[in-house]
Amino acid sequence: MNQEPAATPTPGRPSLPLLDLTVVEAFDLHPGLRRVVFTCADGLPGYKPGNDLVFLLPLPDGTEGRRHYTIRGADAAKGTLWVDFVMHADTPGPRFARTARAGDRVQARGPRGRTFLRDTGFHLMIGDETALPAILHMIEALPQGAAVRAIVEVPDAGWEQPVPAGTDAEIRWVHRNGPARPSSLLGGALAASGLTLGQGTAYLLAETGTVRALRHRLQDEGATKDQLVCEGYWRPGREGGHDHI
Numbered sequence: 001m002n003q004e005p006a007a008t009p010t011p012g013r014p015s016l017p018l019l020d021l022t023v024v025e026a027f028d029l030h031p032g033l034r035r036v037v038f039t040c041a042d043g044l045p046g047y048k049p050g051n052d053l054v055f056l057l058p059l060p061d062g063t064e065g066r067r068h069y070t071i072r073g074a075d076a077a078k079g080t081l082w083v084d085f086v087m088h089a090d091t092p093g094p095r096f097a098r099t100a101r102a103g104d105r106v107q108a109r110g111p112r113g114r115t116f117l118r119d120t121g122f123h124l125m126i127g128d129e130t131a132l133p134a135i136l137h138m139i140e141a142l143p144q145g146a147a148v149r150a151i152v153e154v155p156d157a158g159w160e161q162p163v164p165a166g167t168d169a170e171i172r173w174v175h176r177n178g179p180a181r182p183s184s185l186l187g188g189a190l191a192a193s194g195l196t197l198g199q200g201t202a203y204l205l206a207e208t209g210t211v212r213a214l215r216h217r218l219q220d221e222g223a224t225k226d227q228l229v230c231e232g233y234w235r236p237g238r239e240g241g242h243d244h245i
């Protein structure tokens with residue numbers, strides 16, 4: 001059986017490449033979303049839009065914690081890639097982004113992940129603000145005319161981002177108007193949208209319980225497992241990691 005490379009060194013499993021990243025700049029896209037731009041010592045790694053890196057970030061006890069962050073974009077000419085951090089609390093990920101200065105170094109493993117575009121006639125992308133980097137980058141990678149609909153839950157209207165130019169994507173924004181938590185908001189928005197998956201592919205990327213409920217909804221409507229790309233991007237009480245659903 002082929003095994004997915006491991007972010008943590010694991011006996012019997014290949015390790016993901018270790019990248020030495022250097023911060024070029026960091027700036028707010030919004031008070032709650034901070035972009036950090038990096039160069040990579042051995043050149044830009046190959047990746048598929050939607051893939052993530054597992055950052056090795058300092059923890060308060062002096063050890064290192066792993067945190068997954070999506071590659072939001074890359075510029076081959078400049079040799080840079082960038083990541084958008086949701087600044088939800090004073091936790092290792094946001095702390096790194098808030099204090100990042102040009103010249104700072106950090107390591108990450110990857111690129112990795114099951115989030116990438118499938119060969120399909122219709123893409124249905126549903127997620128919260130942690131999935132916005134993956135959803136926007138995947139939309140950018142689709143050819144004009146591709147059938148893509150996205151439903152994205154964000155804290156409020158200030159978080160909305162323009163639909164990437166050169167695509168026919170439609171993004172339906174759902175304003176949470178409150179703290180992030182497992183919720184039925186995305187499920188309600190999907191039901192209200194009247195969208196059906198048909199033979200397409202759904203990418204369900206959000207809090208774990210929310211993704212599980214969305215997956216059940218689509219399966220109840222007839223979607224098969226291979227039409228669903230599901231990943232729990234965060235979960236109350238979980239530190240780092242990811243949930244395959």
Ligand SMILES: Cc1cc2nc3c(=O)[nH]c(=O)nc-3n(C[C@H](O)[C@H](O)[C@H](O)COP(=O)(O)OP(=O)(O)OC[C@H]3O[C@@H](n4cnc5c(N)ncnc54)[C@H](O)[C@@H]3O)c2cc1C
Nearest residue numbers: 068069070086088091092093233234236237238239240242
């Ligand atoms: C494949 C993948 C790609 C991802 N891409 C991105 C990305 O591009 N940008 C991004 O910002 N996040 C992304 N995430 C989510 C991110 O990895 C998690 O939110 C992670 O827990 C953040 O680490 P932390 O140090 O802030 O908090 P942690 O120390 O991991 O968690 C502490 C506590 O904070 C809470 N928490 C964690 N995340 C959130 C949140 N977003 N909102 C509210 N409460 C939260 C939980 O209760 C958790 O127990 C991705 C996750 C995966 C699996």
